[in-house]
Amino acid sequence: MSAPAARPDGSKVVLCPACGTVSKDLGPGPGGRPSALCRHCGSLERHRFLALAAAAFRAAAGPGLLLDVAPSRQLSSLLRTVANGAYVAIDFDPAADGRLVDVQASLTDIPLPDRSVAMIVCSHVLEHVPDDRRAMHEMARVLVPDGLLLVLIPWRAGPTDEDPSATESERLRRFGQADHVRYYGDDFEDRLRDAGLEPTVMQPHQVIAPDVLEVTGIAPDEKLWLCRRSGSQILDMGTLAETVGRQATSQLVEALRQVVAREPEPEPPREPGPAPTPESTAHSMYRRLRRTRLGRQSAALLRPLRRGR
Numbered sequence: 001m002s003a004p005a006a007r008p009d010g011s012k013v014v015l016c017p018a019c020g021t022v023s024k025d026l027g028p029g030p031g032g033r034p035s036a037l038c039r040h041c042g043s044l045e046r047h048r049f050l051a052l053a054a055a056a057f058r059a060a061a062g063p064g065l066l067l068d069v070a071p072s073r074q075l076s077s078l079l080r081t082v083a084n085g086a087y088v089a090i091d092f093d094p095a096a097d098g099r100l101v102d103v104q105a106s107l108t109d110i111p112l113p114d115r116s117v118a119m120i121v122c123s124h125v126l127e128h129v130p131d132d133r134r135a136m137h138e139m140a141r142v143l144v145p146d147g148l149l150l151v152l153i154p155w156r157a158g159p160t161d162e163d164p165s166a167t168e169s170e171r172l173r174r175f176g177q178a179d180h181v182r183y184y185g186d187d188f189e190d191r192l193r194d195a196g197l198e199p200t201v202m203q204p205h206q207v208i209a210p211d212v213l214e215v216t217g218i219a220p221d222e223k224l225w226l227c228r229r230s231g232s233q234i235l236d237m238g239t240l241a242e243t244v245g246r247q248a249t250s251q252l253v254e255a256l257r258q259v260v261a262r263e264p265e266p267e268p269p270r271e272p273g274p275a276p277t278p279e280s281t282a283h284s285m286y287r288r289l290r291r292t293r294l295g296r297q298s299a300a301l302l303r304p305l306r307r308g309r
């Protein structure tokens, strides 16, 4: 888990990439997990990671329909934007958490044709689904050959713990929530492969600069499974990782700029001089950002602006 960045005075501050607001800290998440929840939009670590990385994943998935399973309110409008309108959200219980669902449907019976979806976001759903193997098959069925499925689940090392006969209180104790039907472990990737998917794990610390993780409160080790249909072109993880990292940094710099724009500092009186060039504008932006609290904490992020690069 990533603690919010420390201010020079020892207190904390965080910039949430899901809603663009700055907070002094993050609130407790599910189960009382500390430093997890954006107090403005309710985003958790995974939502903030996806908010920074979604555009890069979309580029890797290619154009075409984006299927958002159990859309989270913190991310669905951003995903709609990166999908350029080609977006559909499903949940079998649209009332759950006030989700904005386009079609009421189960992941085990997706009402879409074979090979019709370029990108699927399936975050913290499979642990709720009794027939998860069927849900995985369905996602493999609707994906286009070089499309991309993003899966997040609660995961721990060791065997998967699963018991359809477990009572609610037992589920809470063994699986962490009363509406979870299992706790996934080491065989998770085998289940994906059995369903015709080829998974690769990505963790935020492998792709996103430590500065960015710290300022955004993203858990460095949370696993994200990127899957293609078996038989597709192998995902170029080197290029994808590089793109995610670069876009995450530039998105955060842009968010910092917006923070500065919302709370402008008085500009020092300007000497008459030569017209600003892109380089001098970037350099003065760098100086302005450095004067903000977040800017001071994110010096490494802002380095490319220093000399107007």
Ligand SMILES: C[S@@+](CC[C@H](N)C(=O)[O-])C[C@H]1O[C@@H](n2cnc3c(N)ncnc32)[C@H](O)[C@@H]1O
Residues within 6 Å of the ligand: 069, 070, 071, 072, 090, 091, 092, 093, 096, 097, 099, 105, 106, 107, 108, 122, 123, 124, 125, 128, 129
């Ligand atoms: C923990 S929420 C996930 C929310 C969101 N994706 C996120 O990452 O925050 C789980 C959601 O999965 C939905 N769900 C459970 N089983 C499903 C199924 N078979 N088909 C579609 N949605 C399902 C539930 O209705 C609930 O909205």
Ligand SMILES: [Zn+2]
Residues within 6 Å of the ligand: 016, 017, 018, 019, 020, 021, 038, 039, 040, 041, 042, 043
């Ligand atoms: Zn937020």
